[in-house]
Amino acid sequence: MIDHPAQETVLEIRDFSFRLGRKEILRDVSFAAARGEYLTIVGPNGAGKTTLLKCIDRLLAGGTGRIDVFGLPLESYRQKDLARRISYVPQADGRVIPFTVRQFVLMGRYPYLSPFSSIDKEGRRAADEALQVTGTAEFADRRLDTLSGGERQKVYIAAALAQGSDILLLDEPTTFLDYRHQAEIRDLLSRVNRQSKVTIVCVTHDLNRAVLDSDRIVALGGGRVLFAGRPDEIMKSDALEALFRTPFVLTSHPEAAMPMIVPGLPPKSQP
Amino acid sequence: MRRPAAIIFLALFALLVLAAAPFIGMERIPFSTLWQHGDDMAARIFWQLRVPRVVMAFLAGAGLAAGGLAFQAVFRNPLAEPFTLGVASGAALGASAYIHLGLPFSLLWISGSSWFAFAGALLAVVLVYGMTRTRQGFSTATMLLAGVAVSFCFSSLILFMQYLSDFTQSFVLLRWVMGGLHTVVGFGEVLTVLPLVGAGTLIVFYLTHELNLVTTGEELAASRGVSVNRTKILLFVAVSLMVGGIVSVCGPIGFVGLIVPHICRLLVGPDHRYLTPAALLNGAILLTLCDTLARTVMAPTELPVGILTSLLGGPFFLWLLLGSSPQVEAV
Numbered sequence: 344m345i346d347h348p349a350q351e352t353v354l355e356i357r358d359f360s361f362r363l364g365r366k367e368i369l370r371d372v373s374f375a376a377a378r379g380e381y382l383t384i385v386g387p388n389g390a391g392k393t394t395l396l397k398c399i400d401r402l403l404a405g406g407t408g409r410i411d412v413f414g415l416p417l418e419s420y421r422q423k424d425l426a427r428r429i430s431y432v433p434q435a436d437g438r439v440i441p442f443t444v445r446q447f448v449l450m451g452r453y454p455y456l457s458p459f460s461s462i463d464k465e466g467r468r469a470a471d472e473a474l475q476v477t478g479t480a481e482f483a484d485r486r487l488d489t490l491s492g493g494e495r496q497k498v499y500i501a502a503a504l505a506q507g508s509d510i511l512l513l514d515e516p517t518t519f520l521d522y523r524h525q526a527e528i529r530d531l532l533s534r535v536n537r538q539s540k541v542t543i544v545c546v547t548h549d550l551n552r553a554v555l556d557s558d559r560i561v562a563l564g565g566g567r568v569l570f571a572g573r574p575d576e577i578m579k580s581d582a583l584e585a586l587f588r589t590p591f592v593l594t595s596h597p598e599a600a601m602p603m604i605v606p607g608l609p610p611k612s613q614p
Numbered sequence: 615m616r617r618p619a620a621i622i623f624l625a626l627f628a629l630l631v632l633a634a635a636p637f638i639g640m641e642r643i644p645f646s647t648l649w650q651h652g653d654d655m656a657a658r659i660f661w662q663l664r665v666p667r668v669v670m671a672f673l674a675g676a677g678l679a680a681g682g683l684a685f686q687a688v689f690r691n692p693l694a695e696p697f698t699l700g701v702a703s704g705a706a707l708g709a710s711a712y713i714h715l716g717l718p719f720s721l722l723w724i725s726g727s728s729w730f731a732f733a734g735a736l737l738a739v740v741l742v743y744g745m746t747r748t749r750q751g752f753s754t755a756t757m758l759l760a761g762v763a764v765s766f767c768f769s770s771l772i773l774f775m776q777y778l779s780d781f782t783q784s785f786v787l788l789r790w791v792m793g794g795l796h797t798v799v800g801f802g803e804v805l806t807v808l809p810l811v812g813a814g815t816l817i818v819f820y821l822t823h824e825l826n827l828v829t830t831g832e833e834l835a836a837s838r839g840v841s842v843n844r845t846k847i848l849l850f851v852a853v854s855l856m857v858g859g860i861v862s863v864c865g866p867i868g869f870v871g872l873i874v875p876h877i878c879r880l881l882v883g884p885d886h887r888y889l890t891p892a893a894l895l896n897g898a899i900l901l902t903l904c905d906t907l908a909r910t911v912m913a914p915t916e917l918p919v920g921i922l923t924s925l926l927g928g929p930f931f932l933w934l935l936l937g938s939s940p941q942v943e944a945v
Binding site for chain 2: 397401402424430431440447451
């Protein structure tokens with residue numbers, strides 16, 4: 344189901360299922376991502392999006408089926424080699440991290456380090472560039488736990504960029520941010536995607552944003568793939584009903600000529 | 615203070631302590647002892663008692679502090695250290711079993727009691743870590759309770775062995791469990807502990823980048839390329855080697871591993887490339903000073919140094935637990 348057969352497939356998932364204890368989280372998930380593609384995985388809470396993302400980066404072990412990264416099975420990678428291919432931006436949390444922004448971003452260079460050594464010139468350059476691109480250079484010497492949610496999210500992205508991988512996985516990067524920071528993160532991601540040809544696999548439950556930002560959408564519901572294809576197609580498909588299970592109305596984006604979803608009115612009380 | 619400068623300062627201070635401590639004590643030692651290799655009393659006290667004991671305190675303090683530092687990173691909790699997590703009790707149980715069973719052997723120049731203590735320490739780590747792991751996430755409460763539970767079980771087993779022992783053996787065990795360096799005579803003990811603390815320290819230095827990343831969370835560390843399980847296993851072995859060696863000679867000495875890393879974080883920040891040497895030096899300084907105090911403050915008898923460090927560390931622990939910051943939830 345690859346839309347751009349000419350392009351190199353960097354990530355391929357085939358019939359992947361995953362259980363946690365007796366609970367089935369993912370069932371027969373299949374899709375692929377090409378180099379430089381911006382792919383968004385949408386779905387309601389509990390659809391298995393985060394689990395899928397963690398399985399792709401081998402942060403959760405187990406599961407059946409195949410996940411291939413650059414044509415090689417995920418299990419065959421050494422941890423450092425995998426980190427050169429895939430980087431991961433977790434869901435923002437309140438974890439206390441005592442490092443400064445610069446220290447934290449430099450730690451993204453770990454896959455290129457050997458023991459007893461320190462980061463070389465190229466590593467420092469990559470980290471500086473990541474700080475510049477994300478606009479985090481101005482507060483590079485502040486401690487991570489003094490930052491706001493939006494600033495923190497940018498720093499996490501900066502560290503992932505410093506890692507210099509081909510695929511960037513992001514878990515709900517804008518969910519808890521205000522409009523301004525949401526916009527900044529989206530700009531940042533599409534810039535990185537276009538300029539550095541980084542493949543982006545992003546998880547969100549915001550379908551409207553997903554259709555505006557991405558090249559392709561995978562819709563996940565109850566652990567299954569309900570839809571995989573171009574953004575304008577999902578708005579015409581039957582997957583929407585299953586995805587939302589609540590009244591909604593389709594309208595049109597005034598600028599983008601793209602269908603958008605707005606919540607339906609609550610049922611009127613009878614007079 | 616700049617971080618390298620802070621470490622150089624600590625190193626100089628440590629050397630000063632190492633040089634001065636053997637001259638402090640009930641018996642006055644003239645400086646001429648250093649170059650006159652006579653057979654007089656002062657020389658024998660100096661070379662057979664004072665110097666080995668100070669070197670042992672130096673080694674033990676460094677090892678305990680490095681162990682605490684490694685534990686705090688792996689458990690992501692500043693209250694974690696070999697003593698509060700029952701690892702010292704595990705080592706003590708191993709060493710007691712060795713004493714009680716009376717099977718003298720040694721392997722690779724290292725005494726049987728050290729090997730037994732190592733095994734006991736490793737058992738305790740595995741138990742506590744396993745219990746902390748079964749619940750979701752790392753809660754401070756689960757970790758501390760697991761540590762307390764393991765300590766209780768192992769302590770009662772030690773008591774049971776004491777109960778079975780005869781009067782004098784029982785006193786030896788009791789005094790040893792209080793923690794102290796009075797057993798150090800000549801360089802035999804130093805030579806058995808040195809390779810263990812050395813090996814453990816080397817492993818910690820080998821893993822400083824990994825320690826930094828593990829502090830930010832296991833998943834993030836793994837996504838950056840850290841083999842998290844391998845790192846944890848290596849660190850657990852390192853800490854068990856160090857604590858096992860130290861406890862088999864000195865008994866359980868508490869809270870050095872708790873206080874020192876905290877002070878070092880204030881001094882050099884959170885980066886383990888600087889924290890590790892700072893903790894080693896600071897631990898060496900602290901325990902050498904404590905031991906010097908312990909053997910002089912009540913002269914002619916001496917205070918078990920374990921009692922002294924616990925008197926210092928207990929309140930410090932409470933202060934960390936109650937007083938401060940979200941630091942307790944994650945380093």
